Amino acid sequence: MSNRVYIFDTTLRDGEQSPGCSMTVAEKLTMAAKLADLGVDIMEAGFPIASEGDYEAVDAVSRQYPWMQVAALARSNKLDVERAASSLRNAKRPRIHTFIATSDIHLEFKLKKTRQQVLEDAVNAVTLARQYVDDVEFSAEDASRTDLDFLEEISKAVVAAGARTVNLPDTTGFSVPFEYAKMVSRIHKALGDTAIVSVHCHDDLGLAVANSLAAVEAGARQIECTINGIGERAGNCALEEVVMAMKVRNDQLPYQTQIVTENIYAASQLLTSIISFGPQPNKAIVGANAFAHEAGIHQDGYLKNKSTYEIVDPKSVGVPEGKLVLGKHSGRHALSKRCEDLGFTLTKEEVQQVYTKFTALADTKKGVMNDEILQMIAEVKESSSAVKAD
Numbered sequence: 001m002s003n004r005v006y007i008f009d010t011t012l013r014d015g016e017q018s019p020g021c022s023m024t025v026a027e028k029l030t031m032a033a034k035l036a037d038l039g040v041d042i043m044e045a046g047f048p049i050a051s052e053g054d055y056e057a058v059d060a061v062s063r064q065y066p067w068m069q070v071a072a073l074a075r076s077n078k079l080d081v082e083r084a085a086s087s088l089r090n091a092k093r094p095r096i097h098t099f100i101a102t103s104d105i106h107l108e109f110k111l112k113k114t115r116q117q118v119l120e121d122a123v124n125a126v127t128l129a130r131q132y133v134d135d136v137e138f139s140a141e142d143a144s145r146t147d148l149d150f151l152e153e154i155s156k157a158v159v160a161a162g163a164r165t166v167n168l169p170d171t172t173g174f175s176v177p178f179e180y181a182k183m184v185s186r187i188h189k190a191l192g193d194t195a196i197v198s199v200h201c202h203d204d205l206g207l208a209v210a211n212s213l214a215a216v217e218a219g220a221r222q223i224e225c226t227i228n229g230i231g232e233r234a235g236n237c238a239l240e241e242v243v244m245a246m247k248v249r250n251d252q253l254p255y256q257t258q259i260v261t262e263n264i265y266a267a268s269q270l271l272t273s274i275i276s277f278g279p280q281p282n283k284a285i286v287g288a289n290a291f292a293h294e295a296g297i298h299q300d301g302y303l304k305n306k307s308t309y310e311i312v313d314p315k316s317v318g319v320p321e322g323k324l325v326l327g328k329h330s331g332r333h334a335l336s337k338r339c340e341d342l343g344f345t346l347t348k349e350e351v352q353q354v355y356t357k358f359t360a361l362a363d364t365k366k367g368v369m370n371d372e373i374l375q376m377i378a379e380v381k382e383s384s385s386a387v388k389a390d
């Protein structure tokens with residue numbers, strides 16, 4: 001079995017459908033450029049039946065990036081599938097992604113359908129989609145809370161009807177890694193090489209990345225994810241985290257993607273400028289503090305050798321440089337390095353004097369700015385030249 005993992009980006013669909021994240025067609029096109037630079041394998045550009053804008057976005061993205069695989073989402077019914085097919089009419093590499101819920105909870109309270117009806121809807125939708133495109137993905141919504149025998153039955157049926165990818169979403173972010181892996185392993189074994197098993201994890205318990213990685217270990221070869229982890233409620237599996245986990249820990253996770261990781265930061269920044277919020281400061285890989293070292297012991301180690309406290313090279317994800325934040329936890333080593341960076345080589349005594357001023361100020365605020373350090377250096381330099389003149 002190949003170790004190549006396909007990255008299915010749904011920033012423009014699942015990501016976009018969450019509060020504060022809606023994008024115009026023009027914004028989706030701008031974002032799609034970055035996703036193409038990033039090397040995602042498939043971009044899901046919208047849910048065409050949901051709005052005119054989504055319909056236009058799928059059409060515009062597939063025309064502008066003809067070399068990319070572009071997916072359109074559709075519920076498992078005739079109208080949705082036909083709308084998705086129409087939005088993809090100009091696409092060179094179209095994928096119809098059709099879904100229906102399979103868990104008893106959804107069947108009873110949402111769909112009010114029997115398992116047999118859901119199975120028929122799924123097979124009919126896939127059969128119809130195959131009349132328009134070769135590449136059809138089926139998602140069993142709420143797969144992680146679905147009876148396993150039924151999940152296996154519907155997975156085999158949609159593959160027999162022509163689906164090439166079977167996605168097993170943890171729609172509510174309810175699953176835990178070993179349990180999710182067990183489900184994926186069962187469906188992967190049942191399907192063999194007739195279809196790619198895909199995963200789509202939400203982050204309600206903060207486990208979306210861990211669940212996705214566990215699923216890959218169990219045989220999944222497509223991960224659905226978003227930039228900055230945006231998406232319904234707590235979001236989706238974050239592309240930057242899951243990709244970097246496989247890259248940095250390739251010794252434990254020997255899988256390959258074709259993501260150009262150096263373009264991650266730019267994609268994250270662009271998304272932040274389009275939607276109404278950015279990643280939290282301590283967010284892995286793309287947060288403002290992801291490569292900042294403040295504690296004195298950490299800064300000292302980092303300055304002696306970065307590998308003491310930095311496991312991801314900031315350059316490998318396109319972050320210009322590791323940032324040292326100078327605050328009340330910073331030590332002399334970091335301060336004297338900052339003075340050097342600002343163009344001043346200080347004697348040991350001068351560093352000590354600047355340090356005394358620095359700690360007094362740092363105690364009163366969150367971080368000390370370069371211009372404040374420059375002021376302290378000037379004061380110290382002035383008093384040492386006064387001493388010499390005496």
Ligand code: KIV
Binds near residue numbers: 014139141170202
């Ligand atoms: O979370 C989910 O189940 C989905 C499907 C439509 C794939 O977003």
Ligand code: ZN
Binds near residue numbers: 014169171200231232
């Ligand atoms: Zn989702």
